[in-house]
Amino acid sequence: MSNxxxxxxxxxxxxxxxxxxxxxxxxxxxxxxxVEVSIHGNKDLEEGYAIRIPVVVFPDGSEKGWPFTAAQIRRQLKSKK
Structure with missing residues (x-):
């Protein structure tokens, strides 16, 4: 799994x-x-995420949509180890 x-x-x-x-x-x-990925210009991403951004995608493919806190992201990273 990449960092x-x-x-x-x-x-x-x-x-x-x-x-x-x-x-x-x-x-x-x-x-x-x-890594920042703009959804604009990508039809699939626009359809799936237009009203959901910002969204964090973890190396295992799981996602956390806004609103989120640094503590929530930190906990999710720990649970993925």
Missing amino acids: QLTLLTGSNCHLCDQAKAMLNPLVIEKDWEL
Whole structure:
């Protein structure tokens, strides 16, 4: 399992900006990588996530949609070890 979190985002999404700002210190602390993926321009992602972003996708494919806290993400990462 890779040490990568994916953040599904969109343009002009202030919640996505908040999520990224919250996740950045966590991934630095855990020595993980945060990869942002814009749903715009991808029909499948737009259909599935347009009203759900921001969404964190964990390496095992599980997801956590907004709202979430750094503590919730940290707990979910621990449970996936």
